[in-house]
Amino acid sequence: MKAVIAPVKNVLTAQDAFDNLCTRGIGVPGLGLYHGPSGFGKTTATTYLFNQVNGIYVRAMATDSASTLMNRIVGELGSSGMWRINKMVDFTIEQMSMYERPLFIDEADYLMSDVRMLETVRDLYDNTEVPVILIGMDQIARRISTRKQFFNRISEWVEFRPADLDDVMVMADSLLDNDIKVEPELLDELRKASSGEARRIVIGLNQIERLAKMNELDYVTAEHWGAQPFHGVRRPSLVG
Template sequence: MKTKIAIVSNVVATQMMVEALNQRAHGVPGIGLIYGDPGLGKTTATAWLVNRCDGIYIRATSGMTLAQLLRQIVKELSGPDIYTREAMLNYIIEHMAIHNRPLFIDEADYLLNDKNTLEIVRDIHDLTNCPVVLIGMESVRRKLQRHRQFYNRISEWLEFQPTQREDLQIIVNAVIEPTLTIQDDLLSQLLSDTDGEVRRIITGLSKIEAFAMANGLTSIDLQQWGSKEFFLKKA
C-alpha cells in the first residue's frame, strides 16, 4: 500500500475550519473543536494540517498534568528546559504570539476533568490570539458545555462524518497501488461492513491488496474475495 493522505471530505472541512479561525474578524474568539466517533480519521487529518500550517501538535494522555502539557508545548516550540509552570506558560505565550502558530490538542477528552488545565489553554488563546483547536470524541462537545467560559470561545466546530462512497474511492486511489483494480461490489461491501470508519477501511484495503498480490490478481471483485473478513470483528 502507498503512504499518502487521502483528501476526503473531512480533511477538506478541517482545512476550511482552520482557515476560518486564522481569518476571523477582530473580536471573534479563535477556539475550534473537532469531534466525532473513533476511527473516522480525526488524528490523521489534524496531523496533515499541522504540517501544512506549521502548527503545534500535542496529544493529551490519560493522567496528563498541567505541567506535562505545558512541557510538551514548550518542547514543540523547541524551547529550553524550564522547571516552573509560570515560566513555561510565559515562554509559550511569548513564542506563540511572535510566530502566530496555532495549537492543536488531540485526545482533548483527557483534559476535561481538570478545570485548571482548561483555564490555562484558554489563557494561551486569549493572550496570544492564536487559534487553539481541540480534537476529541463525540461526547467532548457535550462535556465542554460545563465549562462556560471556554465553551463560549468556540467559534468554529466540525463533527467528523463516516466515509461516503465518493470518499472511499479517493482513499482507494491514495493508498492502493495502481496495478490493482478493486471492483465496485467489493468496495460497497467494505463500506457497509466498516460503517464508514476510515481506520477499518484502511485495514480492509490492506487485506484485499495482500490477497490480490498473493494470488496474482490485477482486479478483484466480491465473488473472488468470498466470505473473508476485512478486519477482526466482535466475537
C-alpha cells in the same frame, strides 16, 4: 499501501474549518473543536493540517496536569521545559504570537475534568489570539458546552462522520499500490463491514491489496473477494 493522507470529506471539512479560523474577522473567536468516534481519522486530519502551518501538536494524557501539559508543549517548541509553569506559559505565548503557530491538542477529553488545564489553554489563546484546536471523542462536545468561558470561544466545530462510498473510493484511489482498482460493490461491502470507520477501512484495503498482489489482479471485484471477512480470521486467498 501508500503512506499518504486520503482527501476524504472529513479531512476537507477540517481543512475548511481551520482556514476559517486563520482568516476570521475581528471579534470572531479562534478556538476550534474536532470531535468524533475513535478511528474516524481525527488525528490523521490534524497531522495533515499542522504540518502545513508549522503548528504545535501535543497529545494530552490521562495523567496530565496543567504543568505536565505545558511541559510537553514547551518540549514541542524545542525547549527543555524545566521551568515553573508561569514561565512555560509566557514562553509558549511568546512563541505562538511571534511565529503565529497554531496549537493542536489531541485527546483533549483529558482536559475536561481539570479546570486548571482548561484555564491554562484558554490563557494561551486569550494572550495570543492564534487558533487553538481541540481534538476529542464524542463526549467532548457535550462536556465542553458546560464550560461557558471555553464554549463561547469556539467558532468552528467539526464532527467527524462515517465514511460514505465516495470517501472509500477516494481512500482506495489514494492508498492502493500499483494502480490497483476495486469494484465499487466490493468497496461498499467494506464500508458496511467497517461501519464507515477509517481505521477499519484502511485495514480492509490492505487485505484487498494483498489479494490483488498475490493473484496479480489489477481490478478486484466482489466475486474475487468472495465471502471472507475484511477483519479477523480469513480463509486462504483466491488462487494458489
